[in-house]
Amino acid sequence: MSNNIIVERExxxxxxxxxxxxxxxxxAAQPLEMSSEVAALEKxxxxxxxxxxxxxxxxxxxxxxxxxxxxxxxxxxxxxxxFDELHGDRHYRDDPSVVGGFALIHGRAVMVLGxxxxxxxxxxxxxxxxxxxxxxxxKASRLARLAxxxxxxxxxxxxxxxxDPGISSEEHAQSEAIATCLQAFATARVPIVATIVxxxxxxxxxxxxxxxxxxxxxxxxxxVASPEGCAAILWSDASKAExxxxxxxxxxxxxxRFGIVDEILPEPLGGAHxxxxxxxxxxxxxxxxxxxxxxxxxxxxxxxxxxxxxxxxGEWQAEGLEPIGxxx
Amino acid sequence: xPMPEWLPSRRGKDAQRVDAALxxxxxxxxxxxxxxxxxxxxxxxxxxxYHFRMNAYDRINSLIDSEFTEIGNDVVSSDPLGWxxxxxxxxxxxxxxERSGLSESVVCGFGTIGGFAVGLGVMDFHFRGGTMGRVTxxxxxxxxxxxxxxxxxxxxxxxxxxxxxxxxxxALMQMAKTTAAVSRFMEDGNFFVIVLxxxxxxxxxxxxxxxxxxxxxxxxxxIGFAGRRVIEQTIRQRLPDQFQTAEFLLEKGAIDMxxxxxxxxxxxxxxxxxxxxxxx
Numbered sequence: 001m002s003n004n005i006i007v008e009r010e011x012x013x014x015x016x017x018x019x020x021x022x023x024x025x026x027x028a029a030q031p032l033e034m035s036s037e038v039a040a041l042e043k044x045x046x047x048x049x050x051x052x053x054x055x056x057x058x059x060x061x062x063x064x065x066x067x068x069x070x071x072x073x074x075x076x077x078x079x080x081x082x083f084d085e086l087h088g089d090r091h092y093r094d095d096p097s098v099v100g101g102f103a104l105i106h107g108r109a110v111m112v113l114g115x116x117x118x119x120x121x122x123x124x125x126x127x128x129x130x131x132x133x134x135x136x137x138x139k140a141s142r143l144a145r146l147a148x149x150x151x152x153x154x155x156x157x158x159x160x161x162x163x164d165p166g167i168s169s170e171e172h173a174q175s176e177a178i179a180t181c182l183q184a185f186a187t188a189r190v191p192i193v194a195t196i197v198x199x200x201x202x203x204x205x206x207x208x209x210x211x212x213x214x215x216x217x218x219x220x221x222x223x224v225a226s227p228e229g230c231a232a233i234l235w236s237d238a239s240k241a242e243x244x245x246x247x248x249x250x251x252x253x254x255x256x257r258f259g260i261v262d263e264i265l266p267e268p269l270g271g272a273h274x275x276x277x278x279x280x281x282x283x284x285x286x287x288x289x290x291x292x293x294x295x296x297x298x299x300x301x302x303x304x305x306x307x308x309x310x311x312x313x314g315e316w317q318a319e320g321l322e323p324i325g326x327x328x
Numbered sequence: 329x330p331m332p333e334w335l336p337s338r339r340g341k342d343a344q345r346v347d348a349a350l351x352x353x354x355x356x357x358x359x360x361x362x363x364x365x366x367x368x369x370x371x372x373x374x375x376x377x378y379h380f381r382m383n384a385y386d387r388i389n390s391l392i393d394s395e396f397t398e399i400g401n402d403v404v405s406s407d408p409l410g411w412x413x414x415x416x417x418x419x420x421x422x423x424x425x426e427r428s429g430l431s432e433s434v435v436c437g438f439g440t441i442g443g444f445a446v447g448l449g450v451m452d453f454h455f456r457g458g459t460m461g462r463v464t465x466x467x468x469x470x471x472x473x474x475x476x477x478x479x480x481x482x483x484x485x486x487x488x489x490x491x492x493x494x495x496x497x498x499a500l501m502q503m504a505k506t507t508a509a510v511s512r513f514m515e516d517g518n519f520f521v522i523v524l525x526x527x528x529x530x531x532x533x534x535x536x537x538x539x540x541x542x543x544x545x546x547x548x549x550x551i552g553f554a555g556r557r558v559i560e561q562t563i564r565q566r567l568p569d570q571f572q573t574a575e576f577l578l579e580k581g582a583i584d585m586x587x588x589x590x591x592x593x594x595x596x597x598x599x600x601x602x603x604x605x606x607x608x
Contacts, residue, residue, distance in 0.1 A: 163534075165554030165562050170572060173582040174553035175533035182507040183539055187515070203491070203503055203534045210504050224491050224500040224531075229558070234413065234493055249409050249496045258408070260497055307508050311469065313462075313501040 006063045006271065009052055013270075016045050053270045056219060059245040062227055064219040065199040066161075069273035071280055072130075073099060073114025073157035076197065079280050080105045080112065088139060092172065095136030097127045097160075098208075100143045105155065106288045111147035113140050113208055114157035117198070131164040134177035137207055141177075141184040148188040153291050156194040156208040161226055163204030178207045185210035186310075191294030191302060193287050196220040196252075196261075197272075202229075212306055213290040214260065215283070216252040218267040222260070223250035259313065263290075354378050370589050379546055379589050381526060383428070384435040384452035387485060391593055392439035392448065399474060400436050400467035408462070411494040420456070420494070428454040432463045433488070436471040441483070442597035447475030449484040453527070459492035460532050465502025468536060472509040481519040481600060486537045489555075490530020503535035510539045519603040521596065524551050524574065524583065542599060543583040545574035546592070551583075 002008055023038045056064060064070070077083050081104040087094040100113040117130025124130075132140075147154050163174055185192060185208070194211035200222030209222075216222060224230070227245035228238045255261040265279070265286055272279040294302065352361050357376035366373075370390055371380040388396055411417035425431060433455040438447055449471050451458045468484065475482045491499040514520060522540035524533075526549035534553055537543075545551060552559075552572040560567055570576050574586045587595050 163553065165558050167559065167563060167567070167571070170552050170554065170559065171580050173538070173577075173580065175551075176538040176582055178534040178553070179507070179536070179538035182503060182535060183511050186504065186508045187511045202500065203531050206500055206503055210507070222497060224493060224496050230493050232557075233489075233555075243413075247409065247411060247413070247496075248493070255497055258498060260501060307512070310501060310504045310508050313498060313505060 002068075004063050004066060004068065005060065006067050010270075013045070013048065013052070016041070016048070020045060049270055057246070058221075058248070058251055059227070059242040061219045061251055062199070062221050062241075062245050064271050065221045067271060067273055068119070069276075070198055071272055071276040072119060073116045073159055073197065075276060076157050076195075076280050076283060077103065077112055077114060079284060081107065083112065086139075086143060089135040090142060091135070091138060093135050095128075095133050095139060097130050097132045097164075098136035098139050100139060102152075103155070105284060105291075108288070108291060109152055110155045110291070111143055111150075111152045112155045112157075113143060114197075115160040115205070115208060117159060128164055130160045131162060132160065132204060132207075133164045133166070133169045134172040134174045137163070137174075137177035137181040140208060141181045144181070144184040144188050148184075148190050151190060153191040153193070153295060154185075154188060155287055155291070156192070156211070158194055158196045158200050158205050158209050158222075159198035160201050160204050161199055162201035162229070163207070178203050181207040182210060186306070187303075189299040189303065191291060191297070192306075193290045193294070195265075195283055195287065196222050197283070199226075201226050210306075210310070212294050212302060212309075213262050215263045215265060215286055215290070216255065216261045217265050217272055217279070217283070218252055219271055220252060221250045222252075222255055223248050352380070372589050377547065377588065379526065379548060381453050381487070382589075383454065384430060384450040387450045388435065388437075388439075388448065391441050391596070393441065393443065394439070396437050396439040396448070398435065398437040400463075400470040401431060403463050403466050403470075404431050405461055405463045405495075407494075408498050409494065409496050411496075417494040424455045428452060430455045432467065433458050433460070434464045434467050436467045438474070438478075438480070441593065441600065444597065444600040445478075445480050446600065447471050447478075447480050447482040449482070451485060451487040451525075451532070453487040453489075456492060457489035458487040458532070459489050459499070460502050460506075461492040461495040461499050462502060464492075465499075465505050468502075468506050469509040472506070472513045476513045476516055476518060479516070479518065481521065481603060482513065483521045483523065483596060484536065484540075485523045485525055486528040486532055487525045488528055488530065488532035488537075490532060500531065503531050506536040507539065510536050514539075514541070519600075521599055523587075523592065523596075525549050527551065529553065529555055538582075544592075544595065545577065545583050545586050547574060547586055547588050549574045551577055 020041050027035050027038050083103040085101040099116045103112040115130050116127050118124030118127045192211040193213045194209045195215040202225050227241040230244040231240040232238045252264045268275045354373040356378040359375040371382050407417045434451045436449040520540045521542045522537050524545040528551045550572050577583045578586050
């Protein structure tokens with residue numbers, strides 16, 4: 001049994017899909033008798049899909065964002081016109097949980113970066129389940145600074161549970177690596193377009209997500225801590241993760257309302273993995289549109305806009321909330 | 329219970345039950361310390377050198393020569409997520425305000441240290457575990473912006489459990505905001521010193537704290553990205569006691585120096601002498 005509730009829910013659908021495929025094949029031989037049966041089954045299939053995935057709770061979205069078949073950063077990067085991967089932090093090693101390098105998107109030269117989880121167990125072990133070590137963030141800082149110097153826009157794909165919390169990561173100053181990466185992004189004199197494609201976990205995600213334009217896939221999540229982590233921190237009980245997911249306001253809609261996310265990309269019914277190719281295509285189009293707009297701005301204006309964007313997030317207020325006011 | 333067993337257990341209880349208003353017990357060596365002496369010794373155990381966690385205003389008084397002008401103290405929290413678990417977030421905040429005597433987890437302002445004018449920010453673990461919410465980020469940003477305007481060095485004391493859960497992503501965004509403010513402050517050639525105190529972790533460690541020009545840490549302070557419990561759960565083994573201490577970080581090359589609190593003011597003055605502008 002998978003520990004992913006979306007995968008569990010899909011199991012019945014797989015059986016239905018198999019029967020539809022069988023019937024279709026049979027109806028090719030005897031079109032008159034079978035086609036109405038196929039149509040009926042397909043209608044039922046769509047109904048169930050709508051029922052199961054039409055509206056997703058925050059906790060269901062957390063699982064959707066972690067779905068093993070969901071397109072990963074490299075699924076997006078491999079659809080660029082060209083990609084030449086660059087490696088290493090120049091100090092210690094190459095961290096495979098961060099990929100990056102020169103790329104062409106719709107004919108435009110950019111620096112692309114992304115957190116990369118594995119698409120199977122073996123790759124997950126190699127890529128540390130997409131949780132970057134300090135070396136990964138140092139590679140990202142290096143490439144962001146290079147992009148800034150060469151005038152190449154930065155395009156990132158965010159997909160991580162969070163930064164690696166291991167012994168060696170602490171020994172190699174994970175805090176410093178993330179802090180420096182944040183600075184590299186905050187000061188880059190080129191447009192930055194980031195897309196949260198899966199799970200955006202805490203500071204480890206933010207390190208690649210300071211951007212002039214932040215896109216989020218409809219069922220992606222972006223959170224101050226993983227729901228499990230939040231439940232453990234606040235209530236010393238990781239099993240209250242579902243409750244934490246609801247409270248944390250980690251969905252694309254919530255974050256769009258807060259002004260943190262600039263654009264939400266709709267996903268097909270049932271999630272991005274049901275039509276990955278189309279999702280990737282539409283994402284790259286959205287990135288391109290944002291880049292076209294942002295590359296017209298002079299660097300000084302771009303930097304001032306970026307500063308004010310994050311500056312304002314301290315003062316933001318939703319309707320009906322008591323304002324930040326004077327102390328009594 | 330037989331007498332020979334009862335007596336020592338009784339004695340142990342008495343020793344623990346000291347009047348907290350007058351006495352503090354050192355959690356490390358067990359020495360019972362008279363609170364006035366402890367305060368005079370900057371909350372350092374006179375027997376073993378253990379550093380108690382310090383209140384923000386005690387800290388400010390121990391460093392600033394005379395006047396301290398606070399900024400950003402009129403900015404206080406609201407409840408952006410409408411958070412409530414066992415208690416509502418506003419109730420948690422007002423409880424912490426009462427207990428700590430602070431309006432938020434950081435106090436910022438301007439004054440002189442050994443005659444050098446500085447911007448000073450002091451975080452306090454007693455308020456929401458020193459977590460960084462919107463107001464924390466806003467006050468630190470205001471401090472850095474104002475110090476930049478005045479071309480003054482900035483000294484910030486960090487003490488934090490990380491980003492504040494109850495403010496969700498708006499808390500995480502304070503990492504981006506303070507980063508942007510630090511970057512502008514530094515680009516203008518200003519000097520930024522951080523003092524890491526026990527404990528400094530998570531979103532504060534991974535943003536403005538480790539962006540400083542000089543990183544000082546108090547003796548034995550716990551400093552790291554991930555909390556000890558999280559790491560132990562991940563690797564399923566106990567960590568050595570020395571792991572994530574200031575001394576450990578010094579050895580690994582992550583910080584510049586480890587300083588005993590009683591030498592801290594003198595250390596800061598020495599650093600400021602290289603770059604600071606003497607007021608007197």
